[in-house]
Amino acid sequence: MTTRLRAQTREVPHAVPSEVTAPFWDGCARGELLFQRCARCRAITFPPSEHCRGCLARGQVWEASAGRGTLYSWTVVHRPVTPAFDPPYAAAIVTLDEGYQMLTNIIDAAPDDLRADLPVRVSFRRVGGDLRLPYFVPA
Amino acid sequence: MRASNRRAVIAGVHNTRQARRLEEETSRSLMVKAVLGALDDAGLALSDVDGVSAMADSTSLIYDLGVGPAWQGQDFGAGMFAEAAAAVEKGYAEVVVLVAAQAGSYTDRAATAPWTRPENEFVAPWGMFTAAEFALIARRHMEVFGTTREQLSRVAATIRNNGDRNPEAIYRGRGPFKPADITASRPIAEPFHLLDCAMTSEGGCAAVVTTAERAGSLRRDPVHVLGAGVDFFGPSYQFPPSFDLRGRRDAPSNGWAGRRAADLAFRQAGIERDDVDVLELYDPFSFEIIRQLEAMRFCPEGEGGPFVEDGRIELTGSHPVTTDGGLMSFSHAGANPQMMQRVIRGVQQLRGDAGPLQVPGAHVALCTTGGAGALFTGVILLGDDLP
Numbered sequence: 001m002t003t004r005l006r007a008q009t010r011e012v013p014h015a016v017p018s019e020v021t022a023p024f025w026d027g028c029a030r031g032e033l034l035f036q037r038c039a040r041c042r043a044i045t046f047p048p049s050e051h052c053r054g055c056l057a058r059g060q061v062w063e064a065s066a067g068r069g070t071l072y073s074w075t076v077v078h079r080p081v082t083p084a085f086d087p088p089y090a091a092a093i094v095t096l097d098e099g100y101q102m103l104t105n106i107i108d109a110a111p112d113d114l115r116a117d118l119p120v121r122v123s124f125r126r127v128g129g130d131l132r133l134p135y136f137v138p139a
Numbered sequence: 140m141r142a143s144n145r146r147a148v149i150a151g152v153h154n155t156r157q158a159r160r161l162e163e164e165t166s167r168s169l170m171v172k173a174v175l176g177a178l179d180d181a182g183l184a185l186s187d188v189d190g191v192s193a194m195a196d197s198t199s200l201i202y203d204l205g206v207g208p209a210w211q212g213q214d215f216g217a218g219m220f221a222e223a224a225a226a227v228e229k230g231y232a233e234v235v236v237l238v239a240a241q242a243g244s245y246t247d248r249a250a251t252a253p254w255t256r257p258e259n260e261f262v263a264p265w266g267m268f269t270a271a272e273f274a275l276i277a278r279r280h281m282e283v284f285g286t287t288r289e290q291l292s293r294v295a296a297t298i299r300n301n302g303d304r305n306p307e308a309i310y311r312g313r314g315p316f317k318p319a320d321i322t323a324s325r326p327i328a329e330p331f332h333l334l335d336c337a338m339t340s341e342g343g344c345a346a347v348v349t350t351a352e353r354a355g356s357l358r359r360d361p362v363h364v365l366g367a368g369v370d371f372f373g374p375s376y377q378f379p380p381s382f383d384l385r386g387r388r389d390a391p392s393n394g395w396a397g398r399r400a401a402d403l404a405f406r407q408a409g410i411e412r413d414d415v416d417v418l419e420l421y422d423p424f425s426f427e428i429i430r431q432l433e434a435m436r437f438c439p440e441g442e443g444g445p446f447v448e449d450g451r452i453e454l455t456g457s458h459p460v461t462t463d464g465g466l467m468s469f470s471h472a473g474a475n476p477q478m479m480q481r482v483i484r485g486v487q488q489l490r491g492d493a494g495p496l497q498v499p500g501a502h503v504a505l506c507t508t509g510g511a512g513a514l515f516t517g518v519i520l521l522g523d524d525l526p
């Protein structure tokens with residue numbers, strides 16, 4: 001019997017978004033997982049950047065991910081970074097079906113359920129204040 | 140002057156006292172002690188110094204030590220030694236003192252050390268910190284190659300047993316450790332348990348880099364900088380630490396950070412992997428040793444786990460690693476001191492100064508700094524003579 005992994009419930013550290021990154025967080029507030037796609041070469045850039053990381057063009061367009069992917073790697077944290085986090089939580093890298101990777105936490109799973117290539121999907125959860133974070137759950 | 144006489148050497152090194160907390164010290168007071176200690180070890184004086192490398196502190200140290208006009212370095216870790224070596228070989232400076240120290244900045248023990256906490260908006264909300272970053276690299280390797288929890292424990296026990304026997308280590312006398320002791324310690328960021336992880340501490344260190352010609356008349360036998368390289372994939376703790384992160388060239392991915400650097404270093408040195416007698420590998424977490432052995436081609440990809448199982452990396456083995464106890468047991472002060480100390484330990488081994496942990500007949504040392512969790516690895520090869 002292991003503890004179930006849950007979303008954080010209190011306020012977590014979160015830097016003020018920049019002009020470049022604000023659309024991503026506005027998307028989260030609406031329940032949309034956004035990424036940038038280059039209008040010129042179609043490459044995906046995430047985390048967001050002023051320039052396409054493929055061809056370096058500006059003028060990237062925000063697109064919504066289907067929010068599905070697979071678990072790439074994870075770590076179940078028992079000693080949190082600061083007292084702001086309630087352990088255990090599973091910090092993870094997921095590979096979205098669109099082909100890019102992002103950091104997240106896996107929730108609604110037991111630590112022993114986690115394995116490479118586990119299908120996952122996004123699940124937005126409100127943590128302290130107005131912040132909605134794109135967590136992932138087993139699909 | 141013959142060109143070969145300008146080959147860079149390390150002429151002096153010094154570690155200040157290291158401790159979990161040095162109440163009476165500041166980072167600055169430790170830097171001063173370290174600089175004077177390293178110069179004394181070399182048989183040089185401040186009036187000989189015309190170069191300072193201390194990252195952001197270089198410029199103020201030039202002023203406070205009164206050594207201007209002087210060359211100033213900016214790099215850290217293995218790259219700091221490579222930069223200073225290039226400076227003396229090019230003739231930008233004759234005697235460069237390299238220094239780093241940390242005291243007094245980590246007092247909130249309810250949290251992990253401040254330099255380990257990312258503030259990036261795509262990283263911080265997920266509770267990331269250094270151990271978690273490196274754990275993501277380790278877990279991927281375990282899933283792909285079958286590396287085991289026990290293999291991680293074997294690494295940590297080996298390094299901690301070195302520290303147990305090192306009179307200078309903060310955790311001297313804490314062992315001996317069996318692999319089962321590592322596995323039994325409490326989980327931090329799985330797969331890492333407490334004893335897989337570096338400690339946090341305070342302390343300082345310094346080194347003196349000059350030319351072979353200048354070092355010929357000094358107090359200690361010089362240690363030659365045979366080759367070096369640095370691999371960077373981007374800023375630490377701002378992007379997912381993905382094993383498969385790669386740039387646009389046909390080059391190794393982040394999981395093999397240090398391979399290009401090591402290849403370059405060996406090519407410069409004109410020696411082979413088999414010529415290395417001691418590996419002062421950077422050990423923020425146990426898995427890094429397995430990864431670095433693979434990245435630097437001491438064993439094939441995926442075979443680092445089995446490689447560490449049979450005593451090879453112990454002091455008496457064919458590939459002794461991290462002989463002072465490293466970040467786990469010797470000291471882990473701040474960001475740069477602990478990296479410089481990998482190189483300083485390599486110097487100690489080649490000068491026969493490693494006491495009960497001396498590797499007999501050590502002529503070539505490989506020292507590393509950084510790791511895949513932090514998206515960079517630096518490599519430097521040292522020799523007690525030129526090949």
Ligand SMILES: [Zn+2]
Nearest residue numbers: 038041052055
């Ligand atoms: Zn593009």
